[in-house]
Amino acid sequence: MTSQDVRKQFLEFFASNGHLIVPSAPIVLKDDPTLMFNNSGMAQFKEFFLGNGTPKNNRIADTQKCLRVSGKHNDLEDVGFDTYHHTMFEMLGNWSFGDYFKKEAINWAWQLLTEVYKIPKENLYVSVFEGSTEDNVPFDQEAWDIWKTLIDEDRIILGNKKDNFWEMGDQGPCGPCSEIHVDLRTDAEKALVSGKSLVNNDHPQVVEIWNNVFMEFNRKADGSLEKLPAQHVDTGMGFERLCMALQGKTSNYDTDVFTPLIEKVEQITGFKYTSDEVKNISEEQDKTNIAIRVIVDHVRAVAFAIADGQLPSNTGAGYVIRRILRRAIRYGFTFLDTKEPFINKLVAVLANQMGEFFPEIKAQQQLVTNVIREEEASFLRTLDQGLQLLDKVVAETSGNEVSGAKVFELYDTFGFPKDLTALILKEKGYTYNETDFEVELQKQKARSRAASEVSTEDWSVLIPGNVETFVGYDQTENEVKITRIRKVDSKKDGILYQIVLDNTPFYPEGGGQVGDKGTLVSANETIDIIDTKKENNLILHFAKQLPENIEAGFTAKVNTDLRTSTSKNHSATHLMHLALRSILGTHVEQKGSLVNPNYLRFDFSHFSKVSDEELRQVEASVNAQIEAQLQLVEHRNIPIKEALDKGAMALFGEKYGDSVRMIEFGESKELCGGIHVKNTAEIWHFKIISEGAVAAGIRRVEAITGDAVKNFYQNQENTLAEIKETLKNPQDVLKSVTSLQDDNAKLKKQIEQLLKEKIDGLKNVLLADFQEVNGVNFLAKQVDLSMSSTKDLAQAIGTAKPNSFVFLASIEDNTPNIHCYISKELVAEKGLNAGTVIRELGKLIDGNGGGQPFFASGKGKNVSGIQQALDEAITFLG
Numbered sequence: 059m060t061s062q063d064v065r066k067q068f069l070e071f072f073a074s075n076g077h078l079i080v081p082s083a084p085i086v087l088k089d090d091p092t093l094m095f096n097n098s099g100m101a102q103f104k105e106f107f108l109g110n111g112t113p114k115n116n117r118i119a120d121t122q123k124c125l126r127v128s129g130k131h132n133d134l135e136d137v138g139f140d141t142y143h144h145t146m147f148e149m150l151g152n153w154s155f156g157d158y159f160k161k162e163a164i165n166w167a168w169q170l171l172t173e174v175y176k177i178p179k180e181n182l183y184v185s186v187f188e189g190s191t192e193d194n195v196p197f198d199q200e201a202w203d204i205w206k207t208l209i210d211e212d213r214i215i216l217g218n219k220k221d222n223f224w225e226m227g228d229q230g231p232c233g234p235c236s237e238i239h240v241d242l243r244t245d246a247e248k249a250l251v252s253g254k255s256l257v258n259n260d261h262p263q264v265v266e267i268w269n270n271v272f273m274e275f276n277r278k279a280d281g282s283l284e285k286l287p288a289q290h291v292d293t294g295m296g297f298e299r300l301c302m303a304l305q306g307k308t309s310n311y312d313t314d315v316f317t318p319l320i321e322k323v324e325q326i327t328g329f330k331y332t333s334d335e336v337k338n339i340s341e342e343q344d345k346t347n348i349a350i351r352v353i354v355d356h357v358r359a360v361a362f363a364i365a366d367g368q369l370p371s372n373t374g375a376g377y378v379i380r381r382i383l384r385r386a387i388r389y390g391f392t393f394l395d396t397k398e399p400f401i402n403k404l405v406a407v408l409a410n411q412m413g414e415f416f417p418e419i420k421a422q423q424q425l426v427t428n429v430i431r432e433e434e435a436s437f438l439r440t441l442d443q444g445l446q447l448l449d450k451v452v453a454e455t456s457g458n459e460v461s462g463a464k465v466f467e468l469y470d471t472f473g474f475p476k477d478l479t480a481l482i483l484k485e486k487g488y489t490y491n492e493t494d495f496e497v498e499l500q501k502q503k504a505r506s507r508a509a510s511e512v513s514t515e516d517w518s519v520l521i522p523g524n525v526e527t528f529v530g531y532d533q534t535e536n537e538v539k540i541t542r543i544r545k546v547d548s549k550k551d552g553i554l555y556q557i558v559l560d561n562t563p564f565y566p567e568g569g570g571q572v573g574d575k576g577t578l579v580s581a582n583e584t585i586d587i588i589d590t591k592k593e594n595n596l597i598l599h600f601a602k603q604l605p606e607n608i609e610a611g612f613t614a615k616v617n618t619d620l621r622t623s624t625s626k627n628h629s630a631t632h633l634m635h636l637a638l639r640s641i642l643g644t645h646v647e648q649k650g651s652l653v654n655p656n657y658l659r660f661d662f663s664h665f666s667k668v669s670d671e672e673l674r675q676v677e678a679s680v681n682a683q684i685e686a687q688l689q690l691v692e693h694r695n696i697p698i699k700e701a702l703d704k705g706a707m708a709l710f711g712e713k714y715g716d717s718v719r720m721i722e723f724g725e726s727k728e729l730c731g732g733i734h735v736k737n738t739a740e741i742w743h744f745k746i747i748s749e750g751a752v753a754a755g756i757r758r759v760e761a762i763t764g765d766a767v768k769n770f771y772q773n774q775e776n777t778l779a780e781i782k783e784t785l786k787n788p789q790d791v792l793k794s795v796t797s798l799q800d801d802n803a804k805l806k807k808q809i810e811q812l813l814k815e816k817i818d819g820l821k822n823v824l825l826a827d828f829q830e831v832n833g834v835n836f837l838a839k840q841v842d843l844s845m846s847s848t849k850d851l852a853q854a855i856g857t858a859k860p861n862s863f864v865f866l867a868s869i870e871d872n873t874p875n876i877h878c879y880i881s882k883e884l885v886a887e888k889g890l891n892a893g894t895v896i897r898e899l900g901k902l903i904d905g906n907g908g909g910q911p912f913f914a915s916g917k918g919k920n921v922s923g924i925q926q927a928l929d930e931a932i933t934f935l936g
Contacts, residue, residue: 061301061315064175065121065415068150068295071170072119077152082416083713084366085123085146085359086375088568094375095125095363099151100226100271100292102713105595106155107231107273107290110524114716116157121297121415122149123362127378134382138352138389141262141309141334145382146359148297156288160236163270163291164204167238171268175304181241183257183264184209187223187234188216193283195223198234201272205236213254221258224271224292229514231273231286238268240303262334263308268295279516309334311351315411319354322407327394349393356386357404360430365422367649367709369661369753370433383430387437388475399434402427425649425663425755432754437473444474448482450908453893458487462494469495470502512548520609521560528597530563530574530733531694534616538562538578540608542596556598557587563616564599566592569712570651571628571732576616580605587614621733623655626741626763629690629723629734630680631658633744634761635707636726637679638662641672648709649756653732657747657762664757668749676759680744683724687739691722701729743767817843817851824855828862831935834884838865838931840924845875849915852877856913865895865931867924874903874924875917878931885911895934899927 059067069079083102087093093101099122105111127134127145136143154163171177184205189197197216205214217237225232241253242263256264273290275283301313310316312333320331331350332339339347360370360383370380383401390396405419405427413420451464460483468474476495483490521541529536538559547553557578564587567573573590578601589600605612631651638646642664650661668676693701701720702708706727714729721730723738735741745767748760762770781791788794820841828835837855841848848868856864856879864879876899878892885891892914896907900916902923907916 059175059304061297061313062414064297064301064304065148065150067174068170069119069121071174072117072152072166075117075166077117077119078115080118080120082120082122085125085362086366086368088367088712094378095127096122097124097126098122099124099149099294100153103153103155103292104226104230107226107286107292108594109287110595112524113155116155117153118155119152120150122151123416124149125359125363127359127382134385137355138348140260141311141351142265142299142302144298144310144355144358146355146362150295150297150300152291152293154291156290159289159291160200160270160272161204163272163293164201164236165208167268167270167293168208171238175300177240177303179209181253181303182209183213183215183239183241183254185215185217185222185237185239185257187236188218190219190223193219193223195234195275195283198222198236198272201234201236215254215257217258224269225277229277229279229516231290232275232277232283233271233273235269235271237266237270239264239266240299242303242308265299265302266296267299267303269293279514307334311354316354318407318411319357319404320350322404323350323353323394326400326403327390327396329394345393349389352389353386353394353401354404356382357401357430358408360386361405361408361419361426362416364426364429365418367712369429369649369756380433383433384437384473385475387434388441388478391438391441392478392481397438399431399438401434402431405430428665428755429753440473441478444468444472444479445482447472448474448479452483452486452488453891454897454908455488458489460488460490462491462496463498465490466495466498466502470498512546515545517542517544525560526558526597527561528563528565529561530565530616531692533563534618534621536561536563536614538612538614540605540612543604543608553602554588555601555604557601557604558596558598559612559614562590562597562599563614564590564597565616565621565733566590566597568592569730569732570631571624571653572655574616575620576614578605578612578614580607580610580612582606582610585612620655622740623764623766624653625733625735627655627658627761628653628730628732629738630684630741630744630761630763631660632721632723632726632728632730632734633680633683633738633741634658634660634676634759635662635728636683637676638664638759640679641675642668648707649752656766657760659758659760661752661756661758663755665755667751668757668759673746673749673759677744677746683726684738684741684744686724687737688724690734690736692734693720693722696720698729701727745770813843813847817847817854820851821854821858824851825858828859831863831932833861834888834935835859835862836932836935837862838928840867840869840928843868845870845873845915845917848875849877852879853913855879856881863890863931863935865899865928867928869921869924872921873917873919874905874921875915876900876903876905876907876924876927877913877915879913880911882912890934895931899930902927902930 073079083096085096087096106113123146125146134145137145172179186201187198189195202214222235224235239257241248253264271292273292274286276286277283298310298315301315302310305313307313324330329346332343332347360379363379368375368379370376370383386401405423409420409423447468451460465476465479468479469476480490519542521539525541538561540557541560542558544556546556564574564576576587578585578587583605585601585603585605587599587601591598631653635648645663647663649663652659695717698714698716698718701718704727706720706729708714708729718729719731721728721734741763744761744763746759746761750758752758785794824837824839828837841851843851845868848866852864852866856862860881861884862881867874867876876896878895880890880892891911893908893911896914896916900906900918903918904920905916905918908914
């Protein structure tokens with residue numbers, strides 16, 4: 059049975075049992091402040107479990123792309139070393155929101171596995187929750203009684219809280235669960251050891267494939283449990299593990315989910331992967347297998363994240379994606395001898411494999427390929443730089459153990475992996491202090507945890523039920539009541555309060571647009587709202603203090619100055635998107651945006667730098683649309699198919715419902731939930747202020763509108779006036795500046811010639827000042843030159859005199875600098891090292907430096923130490 063058939067049969071089975079089949083949500087969560095990535099099948103349905111929204115069907119099923127590489131659920135370091143953990147995986151799931159419960163969920167799971175997929179019953183084990191006295195939750199007798207009608211009681215296992223009580227997080231919906239495990243071992247292995255004893259013990263062939271979670275509790279901030287208003291079912295089946303079981307394999311990587319990717323890696327690198335069926339492989343082959351597993355797993359995670367709009371970067375979710383990709387690159391670099399980008403070539407295989415179920419990977423194939431190729435090239439350069447830095451660290455090490463702090467610095471600052479460092483050091487006869495490395499790593503983790511630590515109290519509900527609505531498209535001021543409040547304490551922001559209103563005009567951050575600010579005003583006080591966000595379908599208003607009377611009536615007032623500026627920038631973004639597609643081509647697609655009151659930022663797919671002429675055309679096009687006074691046409695609640703049929707742009711990586719909001723300005727038609735001007739004339743004017751690359755195939759434009767443009771031109775005018783005044787108010791400013799540039803170029807040439815003559819003169823003078831010390835031609839002098847010229851002089855003198863040891867010093871901008879040249883024959887014969895000389899004598903000028911054994915440079919802070927450094931240079935000659 060192919061993996062495609064496995065998916066289809068799962069979805070068809072639950073469709074036949076009254077479930078609505080929905081598409082996978084994006085793997086990257088853009089508007090959920092509690093999660094970076096979709097780490098489980100239920101993540102997109104959190105609001106329904108919390109009671110903050112109503113699903114379009116009480117029974118739903120899907121296959122969801124998941125990523126577990128950060129936070130509580132983090133499988134990254136296991137990937138590659140075993141055959142069943144993954145960064146990205148598919149979760150086949152079925153859900154009931156207050157509809158069916160344990161009986162139906164368990165019976166359907168058993169029916170699908172044993173009758174549809176025909177997994178032998180004797181290969182299956184199930185677990186039920188044994189209960190918890192700590193939480194006052196009893197043994198799950200109901201699940202036990204249902205299971206014993208389907209399976210022998212000796213195949214039912216009691217599970218503890220760790221294995222059989224599932225929680226969304228430290229707070230929130232939770233409940234007992236019932237897992238299904240499959241034993242894929244041979245009959246001979248089963249005869250020796252019971253599969254029951256291997257369940258939940260990390261055995262690679264006795265694995266969990268399905269978890270049925272029975273959501274019936276809510277975990278409060280104090281750790282106690284309370285009953286949810288309704289009982290829900292949340293199930294998740296590991297697609298890759300299921301394929302392993304159905305295809306008769308003992309490793310996920312031997313299934314057709316991964317074999318096409320593995321074959322491509324073999325073809326590119328010449329290294330062969332050994333199936334899990336082959337036993338007693340060599341240590342070298344095991345390393346090859348691990349490397350190939352890492353690469354084929356990681357390319358899936360990275361490719362789908364990029365397709366869903368998350369580019370690799372140095373912060374947040376982008377950093378996680380970059381880290382995953384770099385882990386794959388360096389496994390190829392270390393164990394598959396790949397010194398050129400190659401992982402990008404796997405994207406075509408992935409698109410061919412998964413494009414039918416996940417069309418985004420097919421549609422974004424070229425972009426994903428380009429981004430991965432550029433990231434590979436960049437990190438391979440970093441690895442090369444790291445090798446040079448490691449050589450420097452080794453040169454500075456006395457003994458054969460390198461400082462763990464130095465290895466951590468390479469890891470933390472330059473992204474140089476510790477195991478690669480260890481491998482290279484071993485080849486050179488060195489080790490490193492692993493304890494010191496771990497100490498530094500733990501310090502960094504503690505700093506990171508402290509910076510992001512957040513304590514959230516339970517909601518205090520003042521008005522029960524789903525009464526919250528957004529009225530901000532039509533109003534910026536509204537009479538409101540507070541429906542719920544809670545306190546949040548974070549290291550970053552301190553104590554804040556989250557306030558939910560019944561009818562709010564405040565727009566919550568989303569779709570690239572920042573959240574509104576404003577005030578809550580009652581008869582007695584005014585509370586500042588400093589930000590607005592959305593979480594689990596609730597609009598949260600952030601304040602530094604609560605009203606004295608939280609049950610009073612309030613007037614919610616949006617800061618209309620900020621809102622107006624933001625709306626101009628947001629509407630201009632739509633107009634620019636249309637202009638870019640018209641001028642550069644329809645391959646242009648939005649890949650990210652930021653819209654705030656001050657400026658707009660727009661990332662888009664494009665293969666080359668946008669020329670100045672093209673930027674002028676884009677500006678002209680947007681300003682023409684502004685001058686055309688295009689009226690906003692808003693479709694507040696239109697079926698998504700109808701909107702797309704009308705030509706609306708939908709963005710990859712965004713989650714759309716059945717009904718959407720569509721914004722039209724003339725030919726510009728986009729799905730958008732943001733705030734816009736009523737007429738493009740309100741924007742006044744549009745000006746691009748920068749254009750540049752973000753990643754391979756991704757460009758970024760920053761632009762301004764309205765008052766910001768007025769201020770921009772005012773500043774330009776003021777600058778021009780200052781230039782004219784400096785130039786004594788010439789008739790032709792441009793001609794005057796050009797004349798200055800010509801004069802400057804002539805003077806630079808004259809200075810360079812004079813400097814060359816000065817260096818040649820000094821060289822001839824200094825060549826006569828050498829003295830012989832122990833068979834070495836020695837010179838130590840201070841000269842009146844810049845640092846770069848002193849460096850050139852030291853090399854010129856040294857190469858002109860055999861067996862020479864040259865030490866020169868100079869002062870530039872009150873900063874001392876020193877340079878040492880040692881003839882290569884002296885380096886070889888006497889073991890002299892210019893880098894050592896500079897490091898030791900550099901201490902006398904409160905500085906440091908380094909370089910090659912034959913030439914090194916340094917600079918410091920203490921000018922008065924130069925003479926002592928010159929005096930002590932001779933001591934290196936014994």
